[in-house]
Amino acid sequence: MKFYVCIKQVPDVNAPLQIKDGQLIQDADRNILNAYDASAVEEALVMKEAHGGEIEVVLIGPEKAKETIRKALAMGADSGSHIITNGDESYDSFSYAKILATFFKDKEYSYILCGKQSQDTDSGLTGSMLAGLLGIPYATNAVGLEVTNGSLTVKRQGDTGQEIIDVPSPGLVTCSNDMNDPRIPNLKGIMQSKRKPVDTISVADLVVDVSSESVKTHVLSYEEKPTRQPGKKYEGEPEEVARQVARLLDTAENVI
Amino acid sequence: MSTLLTYISVNDGKIKRSSLEVLSRCNELASLHGLKSAALVVDSAAAAIADQLKQYGPDTIYTIENPIFKNHLNTPLLRALSRVMEEINPRLVAFASTESTKDILGALAANSEAASLADVSEFELTEAGVKAKRPVMASKIISAVEAKGSPVIITVRSGSYDVTEKSSDAPIESIPFSFNDDELKITLKEIISASGDKIDLSEAETVIAAGRGVKDEEGRKLIDELASVLNAGIGASRALTEAGVYDPSLQIGQTGKVVSPQLYIGIGISGAIQHVAGMANSKVIVAINKDPDAPIFEIADYGIVGDLYKILPPFIDELKKVKNN
Amino acid sequence: MDEKFDCIIVGAGVAGLAAAMTLARNNMKFLLIEKGEFPGSKNVSGGVLWGNDLAKLVPDYWEEDAGWERFINHRRLTFMDDQSTFSVDFKSSHFNDPPYTGVVVLRSKFDRWLAEKVQEAIDASDYAMDSFIAPNVLVEEVLQKDGKTVGIKAGGDEFYSDSVILAEGVNNLLTRQVGLQDTYVPADHMLTGVKEVIRFDQKVLEDRFQLNGLSGMSNEFVGYATNGVEGGGFLYTNRDTISIGLVLGLKDLREKEQTPYDILNEFKKHPVIADTIRGGEVVEYSAHIVSSGDKRVMPEKLYKPGLVVCGEAANLLLNAGKAIQGMDYAMRSGILAAEAITKAKEKVDFGEEAMKSYQTALEDSYIMKDINNFQDAVHLLHDPVMTQKMPNLICDFGRNFFSIKNEPTPKSRNMLRGAIKRHASYWELIKLGAKSAKAL
């Protein structure tokens, strides 16, 4: 089986952030492999280990995002394709989906795996957009994958329960990070990753319209979320504080 | 006159409150801009649900009824929505944000070449399309966004708007729809439902959330007891859904559900940003944690520092008393 | 993996990165291993990187708008009692031109940036494909065979090399494992550092601290800052934040049953400090052990066949009151370690003598000269007369000296006498004076 995993480099949401004149500034410029994509890579590795096959990761991003491809290769993916951007374009999910669709047009694959969403924007659009553009069956929010006779059985988390779905090949699945704990590359993996092939492609070389006029959604500005002020801390005799708070929830807050 | 179309999410024959929130907002925008607000029900028993919708004030109610919609499957739903969009050419299609609607949002947008915004917390119409706000960076930050063109497709976070009742005598129009099983490329093999008739978390007025601090059967019993006293929905942090202690559909946070109850009580939860992303809009937040430096205390209105096993029993007792008065 | 490296460096702090940069420039095949998620992720300290060794590693670094925060042209030493501060203040445009005498850094950013520079140097070397920076990997063990260092163990796998540079920082488990340091280090030889990063609007920060362009200020504190615990305080200006913190004697903290966090909070509430940090928002808090600079904790021997220890793993640090020097020592010792390894490779001899040349170079450098010369100053900082009585006395004098009342003003000589009487004895002062004269 041939798996493609679409991976994205995202700013680390745990790094200090600030907003200046409506712009989002990440002081440390710390970028990581999107956690949901790391889970997709992990899942592909597990399937490959059990059933054989090949894993290629695809990333659209600036030159320096290459470290994220290396990370996936160090985890164990076999090869990578880096679709290089300047890094200052204002692409939205649809732009990325269009670029990916163009990339996949003449590729052969069993399945494309995506993350369920980008950790920084929580959009969750690219995967199903890509499936839509390629006209292939898909399932989102997978929390479990299984290979049966060369095709995938997906356990997807629905609103109230889980749906077990067969997705025929070629198809696409978006992965939740609830399905596994992605492995941390070990030293051997890191050393091998340098010798694994990474194809570089310029966005300009793909015949796709992602000009700024074609991008339909934009971020206008960022603002701080109104912060909640910490309330009172109750420490001391458990019985006493428990009673105190229970009463306040009734009398002061009226939420009981 | 162009239309603002609200998709009505139905779960087990019941309308999801979050989609009524969206409908209420669309009604408001429609009257503000002189447009039409329509509701759409796609379900195996759509007609019955359509009747219930009249009291929420849409101008028209569209229905698509077909047994295929008994369970969620993206292929027929996408077909149905594409069909409706062709038919009524709406200016806005709005969904409540749920795992079922997020499943199709992207593909629907791609198929109809429409701009789309997921998980907005506020939205309004502009000349160019739609302006909205949406939380980003694990909900630490709000971004103001714009989507251009017509239609624009959005999903709206639960709890973003109030439900307003306004009875109307909206005509119900059934849109013919047929679906050939051959078109169904994916097959649904089985549904594993969360056990019991639990309260829908995203609609619950009170939410009890259990975290890693709830270690054993005894802890879970305390949680259950507290929930039953307060008639609350039970949710959990990832630490416990991942460990299989609670059903994954009960996870609250960035990966899981967004809740905005009147009262949230977090028990043995540290308050990682990814969890907080799903509950920070609760009206009153209570946290019980033995670590006085747990980050959850930074957002809790009432922070009880102590061992949950010691705090919960008297807490439950006192709440019972309060309730009985 | 059967390939063998010329060198494996443990730890991508300042010392490890400096060593790696030097090895890459010298066309060596090496592995730099860091247990943190990325270089700098574990390195919470921060402050002033003194001297200009950085320019040796990254020539014209000042032309890049990355990595470092501000250069120092303004220094201040402040004595403090519970209400007042009395400062010695020095600012000079002499310090305005690169290479600067010191730059303020935030480690998570600086280390990462320096690691990128090292990667560039690797890419330009003959071993572009064979030298690695490996983050998120913990070195568990140094491998030794027949008295020689042969590599390391990580994640259960063995990796071989002719040499190992231990640059693992103050928590030097491997240095102890190979027997170069006692497993037990007395608490009175260790300090704990706590630090907060507080953010301001950049303009407000620049106005408040009279900064111009990228100029910056460093301020050390003695006295009330540490609430009676031995140690001192610091405040450094970054681009749009300040780093403010304390280093406190571990043993003294324990004996006085105080927590670093509480002392830092009190320090921040001091009226003078409160005015200085008003309106800022705390964006980071961190704590870390620091060596005291006491020579008695330094391993006597910093090498074994095929192995050298540098940076704070070797307890190379000096805190003589006017500044903490740890990063500059780490950087220089990393460079010296890599130079010794390079020479050893040329001569194909990684034996005891070859490694010893590192320690000899270290002894000849400013590092060991300063550490040796200023040992008394290090001890002075533990002297309660210096950390409590003296600051109180100075502030008392200051308060009188700067008060103008509508009554006859005593001569300052008499004011000083009064202050001394209230806070210390002449005898103590004479002793302290004599000590200081010797120490500094």
Ligand SMILES: Cc1cc2nc3c(=O)[nH]c(=O)nc-3n(C[C@H](O)[C@H](O)[C@H](O)COP(=O)(O)OP(=O)(O)OC[C@H]3O[C@@H](n4cnc5c(N)ncnc54)[C@H](O)[C@@H]3O)c2cc1C
């Ligand atoms: C991309 C991404 C998405 C994520 N999405 C989610 C999400 O949707 N939802 C989510 O919850 N997490 C999510 N996480 C995980 C999240 O980062 C945290 O790991 C998780 O929320 C921790 O759960 P916890 O607070 O229960 O456990 P812990 O962080 O381990 O905290 C347990 C707490 O219990 C306290 N405690 C222990 N014993 C007791 C006792 N006897 N009495 C009182 N207190 C006690 C401890 O002091 C501690 O504070 C996500 C992570 C990533 C990277």
Ligand SMILES: Cc1cc2nc3c(=O)[nH]c(=O)nc-3n(C[C@H](O)[C@H](O)[C@H](O)COP(=O)(O)OP(=O)(O)OC[C@H]3O[C@@H](n4cnc5c(N)ncnc54)[C@H](O)[C@@H]3O)c2cc1C
């Ligand atoms: C609060 C505070 C303020 C300070 N202020 C100043 C100042 O103003 N000026 C100054 O010059 N110095 C200052 N210092 C001291 C300075 O930070 C240290 O001296 C310096 O960081 C030492 O550098 P190093 O490279 O030797 O060690 P470190 O910077 O500690 O780096 C060691 C690295 O090794 C890694 N590591 C350790 N063990 C392993 C292992 N087994 N496997 C893999 N990786 C490992 C660690 O993760 C770490 O990244 C301060 C220290 C503190 C705590």
Ligand SMILES: Nc1ncnc2c1ncn2[C@@H]1O[C@H](COP(=O)(O)O)[C@@H](O)[C@H]1O
């Ligand atoms: N720049 C990109 N390069 C590769 N894959 C991407 C990129 N952007 C998005 N994706 C894929 O789409 C998913 C997230 O979609 P979204 O939340 O819409 O940004 C990610 O988890 C990836 O699988």
